[in-house]
Amino acid sequence: QITLKESGPTLVKPAQTLTLTCTFSGFPLTTSGMGVAWIRQPPGKALQWLAVIYSDNDKRYRPSLRGRLSIAKDISKKEVVLTMTDMDPVDTGTYYCVHRRTWYFDFWGPGIPVTVSS
Amino acid sequence: QSGLTQPPSVSGAPGQRITISCTGSSSNIGAGFDVHWYQQLPGAVPKLIIFGNNNRPSGVSDRFSGSKSGTSASLAITGLQAEDAADYYCQSYDTSLTGAWVFGGGTKLTVL
Numbered sequence: 001q002i003t004l005k006e007s008g009p010t011l012v013k014p015a016q017t018l019t020l021t022c023t024f025s026g027f028p029l030t031t032s033g034m035g036v037a038w039i040r041q042p043p044g045k046a047l048q049w050l051a052v053i054y055s056d057n058d059k060r061y062r063p064s065l066r067g068r069l070s071i072a073k074d075i076s077k078k079e080v081v082l083t084m085t086d087m088d089p090v091d092t093g094t095y096y097c098v099h100r101r102t103w104y105f106d107f108w109g110p111g112i113p114v115t116v117s118s
Numbered sequence: 119q120s121g122l123t124q125p126p127s128v129s130g131a132p133g134q135r136i137t138i139s140c141t142g143s144s145s146n147i148g149a150g151f152d153v154h155w156y157q158q159l160p161g162a163v164p165k166l167i168i169f170g171n172n173n174r175p176s177g178v179s180d181r182f183s184g185s186k187s188g189t190s191a192s193l194a195i196t197g198l199q200a201e202d203a204a205d206y207y208c209q210s211y212d213t214s215l216t217g218a219w220v221f222g223g224g225t226k227l228t229v230l
Contacts, residue, residue: 037219045224046207046221046222046223046224047156047164047207047209047221047224048221049218049219049220049221052218052219060218063215096163096164101169103151103152103154103170103210103211104152104154104166104169104170104209105154105156105166105209105219106166106169106175108163108164108165109163110163111163
């Protein structure tokens with residue numbers, strides 16, 4: 001059974017760095033082609049893919065946010081960490097950690113709400 | 119802006135059939151990439167309901183079906199039920215600068 005769960009701060013100040021951790025189970029992020037992604041959803045708005053990391057440590061980022069995002073994995077802890085710098089109120093939303101199955105996302109974490117406010 | 123375009127809202131009466139369109143371009147759907155659909159009930163996590171254009175994950179009702187043609191795709195729901203009221207998102211892969219995985223803007227389904 002695949003599960004994922006996000007953890008981290010729910011309130012950050014503008015210009016601060018957000019660090020979110022995804023703890024997963026039920027699959028080995030060592031098998032070729034496996035991936036874990038982050039997707040966010042601003043309040044009342046659509047889903048936005050942010051980043052993905054693959055089993056071979058290849059990484060992809062949303063082009064418009066590439067300079068602010070960083071994704072890394074710790075296989076021994078079964079964790080994937082997303083870092084987003086220079087947070088702004090427009091970054092407020094719910095952040096989801098998801099299991100990537102080839103071209104789609106089949107298992108989602110419960111999400112963590114993040115508010116950017118001073 | 120989203121790489122895929124969906125109508126903001128659709129509605130239907132119980133028992134009816136509705137469709138939700140998803141329009142892409144030559145860099146995503148038109149390039150041959152599959153379309154996938156997610157259902158997000160109010161206050162809930164998105165759930166995959168269609169993958170690979172027209173495949174249902176285990177446990178998803180056969181009232182949901184998908185299709186794809188050219189640069190567009192559609193989600194159809196038959197025998198509409200009150201519990202189908204939700205936001206629906208299409209998703210594909212894009213080779214342009216908008217980002218690898220792209221979502222539609224979402225469609226709010228109201229069951230009258």
